[in-house]
Amino acid sequence: MNFIMELGQYMIDNSSNLLALGIEHVLMVLYAIGLSLVVGIPLGIIAAKFERVAPIILSLTNILQLIPSLAMLAILLIYLGLGFQTMVVGLFFYSLLPIVRNTYVGLKEVDPGVLEAGKGIGMTPIQLLMKVQFPLSIPFLMAGLRVASVIAVAVACIGPYIGAGGFGKEIISGISLQSEIKIYAGAIPAAALAVIADVILGKIEKKTKNRIA
Template sequence: MNDFFTYLSRNWDQLLELTYQHILMVILGLLLALLVGIPLGIMSARNERVASVILAFANIIQVFPSLALLAVLMIMFGLGFYTVVIGLFLYSLLPIIRNTYVGLKEVDESISQVGKGVGMTPFQLLYKVQFPLSLPFIIAGIRIAVVIAIGVATLAPFIGGEGLGREIYAGINLRDPNKIYAGAIVAAILAIIADFLLGKAESRFKTEK
């Protein structure tokens, strides 16, 4: 244990840089998933036939082994940072699409009818009534997506990416347990913090609802 803390004290700057790279990949992948996933979730809630196609496609991506998917993306887009971001974007889609769809479906129809009765347009009804009421579900989807993305991002070194995975796999190659523990523990802490903060946000919106 003393060796581990000694390793941390000597390499904290490198670990900080790898953590920054890890967080950046996750944030960019998540932002892309939000930009695409929320509109797809809204489309799904409006049309069940469309929903079956979109959700089936997102499910296929989700069940595809992460390393295999990253390998396919590497062939298509090459090695590097942006290929990892595309992979994280694809893995983050399903929980965001599904939870947006479920959240909008859970809005009481009588509330929507009241909005229509006071002359709201479909966009106003969505923006001012339905979307705010579905936020707890959407945040729950984001919460799941972030935790998944943090885990998948540790595979980034296999396709030329950076992040905490580089520390883990360097430790495996060098048979250095301190490197493995450092990368794995920091990644786990990131996932726990993200889950806790988004859980708090989800609870807050549920209370306001």
């Protein structure tokens, strides 16, 4: 009980610092997710439209996901240096697979009969993609976005190792000082952020499914 009170008091006393770290954490995740959507959706569409390149695209994104996070950041550090931007690029790579794969799966899961009906009324391939396939694949994309967001929030916690901020700064400081309070003061908001992102995106995913149904 005393520990909880001490933790609560510490978080209140350092609320301005924790808020600043939280904003930086959120920004890193938002920039990375934004990049993964800009790059991942077109890659998923290409993979769905051209089956010969699909294994290549999916394999490359799988490889990026399999590289240990610290190793990935160490490689990026050599080329991009320390700081916020390097962390954003690392998070972008880790967020890419769920976006690409779910866009690909969503497009492939569209009922062939719906596509044939579209062709029958004279729709072009681009019209079929934009007005039929992509709208129907949005629930799959939202599921991928949900996974990517949770992954990005978690991986962002190691940002301080390459000079970035976020809640990881408080966690790593706590490890260095052997302070449980500092570790929890960083870990609890980071976990809460991941849960909030998961819940919000889960509700949006459910709404998109209901609209299509």
